[in-house]
Amino acid sequence: MIVSCTNLSFEEAERAKLDLIGLSKSELLSCAGVPDKTANDDKQKQFLSYSSQKIVNVPTRYPSRLHSGLRYNTYPFRYYSFPAIQQENRVCTVTFSVVEDLVTALSYRQNDGDRLGTEQCYQIVKNCLSERKTQD
DSSP: OOOOOOOHHHHHHHHHHHHTTTOBHHHHHHHHOSOSEEEEOTTSEEEEEEEEEEEEEEEEEEEOTTTSOEEEETTTTEEEEOEEEEEEEEEEEEEEEEETTEEEEEEEEESSOSHHHHHHHHHHHHHHHHHHHHHO
């Protein structure tokens, strides 16, 4: 038997890249709210960007005696320390491309480069996905 862990937030965020194509601009504003940034290019394309950020605690790569407690190990009779925890600011920006009042594409940009950032992007698009499901 093969067992795997699935991350629904990541999968839903990836699915949104296809499912939200064709969403009208008014529907987008209704489900995602007012964008943080907007821009236009010379070809009548509009870009609407939404950002989300949160601070997470992550263990450092190397143990630190300054930030963590010492423990005594019975063999080989030494003290050792646990990894310290540091805070990181995770940011995700979702940019929707709109042409003639319809979403034609969306992209994610995150500062951590792993799945955790994409999961955070899901927080921006989840209302639009649920609204889209109720319309179908």
